[in-house]
Amino acid sequence: MHRSGAVMAWNVFKFCTALRGLGSIMILLVLAIIGVTYYAVVLCNYGPALLSAISGSATTTTGAVGPITALFLLLLFHALLAMLLWSYFSVVLTDPGTVPPNWRPPSPMDEERGETSPLTGPEFASQPLQPGPLNGTASPRVRYCRKCNQLKPPRCHHCSVCGRCILKMDHHCVWVVNCVGALNYKYFLLFLFYTFLETTLVTLSLLPNFIAFFSDVEIPGTPGTLATTFLTFVLNLAFALSVLGFLIMHISLVSGNTTTIEASAYEKKTSPRWKYDLGRKRNFAQVFGTDKKYWFIPAYSDEDLRRMPALQGLDYPVRPDAGMQEV
Structure with a gap:
């Protein structure tokens, strides 16, 4: 039994190491998919369609597309692409949030090391005893990470891939080569949102080409551009459906x-309601902030960052009637 556990631990370690090694490869893969899509939409189809519509020459594989339609699609495509890339690199480059050195909880709590072992008296004696500014009820335990050898704030979890504790960790995403946590969760959601809009736009704009592949209509273009267009349609359709989920x-x-x-x-x-569930409006504000001008861009206003400690991942308000739940 001991040997089996050792083998499992070794396999998990090798798996986490492999995930860390995917870093630049996944970023390059994302950029490659974007590049292929850009080539198919702009350079093979709607760019030439706009030029041919303006010049009055023969139509391209997109059919009889007017200059206004082609221009609108190209502008919308580039706008969504800019927001997608901004959101993507914001997730990649933003630290999801880690526990500050020597962090101590802002209110008195019972002790816990991991799930079962309590902290010793000296380990716990130095923490302040004043109540936290946001907590409606005190958290019942101080959680301790054995791997990081430090206390963990509420909703904080250890990531085996990153090798550290992440504030309000959601998951480790190989596509963004980073953990998704308190400080970049909004950026991740915007990345999903703009990816869905962009892939849906590409799918709809290339749909006439896809239909033409299975009809008797003669399609102008080289075999390479036609194959790229077909591949782009299939890829974007698959991404649109999966990202929607x-x-x-x-x-x-x-x-x-x-x-x-x-x-x-x-x-x-069996708990009837999650203790951090404050209602949809306040729940939304904890992720996206209260300033509407910043809801659809991967950034927060200075006022939100100053007024809402929950955005920093260390302190979260709870419902007054909440029980003493803890993850």
């Missing part, structure tokens, strides 16, 4: 003020 799932998580990890941990619990 993830987007719906995360919208439901935001509306209940929970994360993927927390939802998995509490789906078997």
